[in-house]
Amino acid sequence: MIDPLLLRTQLEATAAQLARRGFALDTVALAALEAERKQVQTATQELQNLRNTRSKAIGQAKAKSEDTTALMAEVAGLGDRLKADEQRLGEIQSRLAEIALRVPNLPDASAPEGRDETENVEQRRWGTPRVFDFPVRDHVELGVHDGGLDSEAGARLSGTRFTVLRGGVARLHRALAQFMLDLHTTEHGYTECNVPLLVNPEVMQGTGQLPKFEEDLFATQVGDTRRYLIPTAEVALTNLVRESILEAAALPLRMTAHTLCFRAEAGSGGRDLRGMIRQHQFEKVELVSVVRPVDSAAEHERMTRCAEVVLEQLGLPYRRLLLCTGDMGFAAAKTYDLEVWLPSQNTYREISSCSDCTDFQARRMQARWRNTDSGKPELVHTLNGSGVAVGRALVAVMENYQNADGSITVPEVLRPYMGGAERIG
């Protein structure tokens, strides 16, 4: 959520900033609703004040055994008026909150203005795509051999966009996750966390998935209790600081988790249907940082580097994009995407996304820190990044390390996790 004060006091300027990312704020409706809120809230508080002072007077009169009938007459009917006003105020405020919860974050000044992914700005490249002296196979072909990558089996069990992994491919997948987790915990200063995959609706609202993106989520219902499957560990890790006040010394807080992720992928019909690029269930190693506001820009660069190091150690060519305003996620003020080279597609494909969410999630979660200068609790800044997507890393390793006979060379850094094996398949 952006600062509601902006919607009250700088409505037009805020609308202009949101327009940069293609979000149309209905300023006329908002201004009218806000004027009504102001009027009703003032009236309600005046009535509450009247009730409080009268009630106190009755108490004092009774203590002195004085007659209270005159005072009692004064408050007659006040309760009903108050109840009506309070209800009306509550309705206005929840309408305002509903609007505010659906407004995306303000884009950072350094995010280039643009409509969609075609206007993202490439920042750098690392590595040189390998030149093959044999016909390149894609990961689906490479995986069919011994059923190492079996989407038919996945479909039989659960439908489209589910895959079964077996044997060396399954182990390579596991090795990738282990390698990433070890790298981030031992080299990059992140604390390993193991988190619930099912979370309650408040948590989903905290990081911005609800109320706007419900159709992208898988949900469970047991009795009256509704829980959602996390679409990313960002949800669980970031919400660990919800409704808390952190000491300044506890920051920066850096956490990582390897989890399953579940996405309904509504609205992506037909895209990337082949193979493991876009699945309903996939694994990811996630990085989350909670920092002081002044530190978030630097932390964003640092986090993105942590993700890049994964690809560099795996020897996978990649490029870094600075996302334009129109391609950023709901909660992000600024985002870098990392795209890995896929020989079969002769292009770079997204494998990581690192976002600075500034105070947007913190405000929804009421996550604060105690500023030692002011002594007051202030909102933290939160950041999240994939470090990196395991399924897509598997695809990238299979394709970039393939051999003419259809086998796959195991990248050096993964061999300790593969019992020393140098190739699979």
Added chain:
RNA sequence: GGAGAGGUGGCCGAGCGGUUUAAGGCAGCAGUCUUGAAAACUGCCGUGGGCUCACGCCCACCGAGGGUUCGAAUCCCUCCCUCUCCGCCA
């Protein structure tokens, strides 16, 4: 799932219809004293919100949500969570 005990400010803890404007203590911050420190003493010290140029004034919050009442931390109802024991279980 069953039985019992609890949820009050950063922490401990009193309050169980109206002198509560949430006592008191601890921790913290500032000051006095001191060569310095400690002790002692004095003051400050929850969160969110509204109105105001401002000084300030006001509203809400005692696990959550309802209810009773002129008035609720306190009484009633529903729910949640924590702890102890029992049961079940990877």
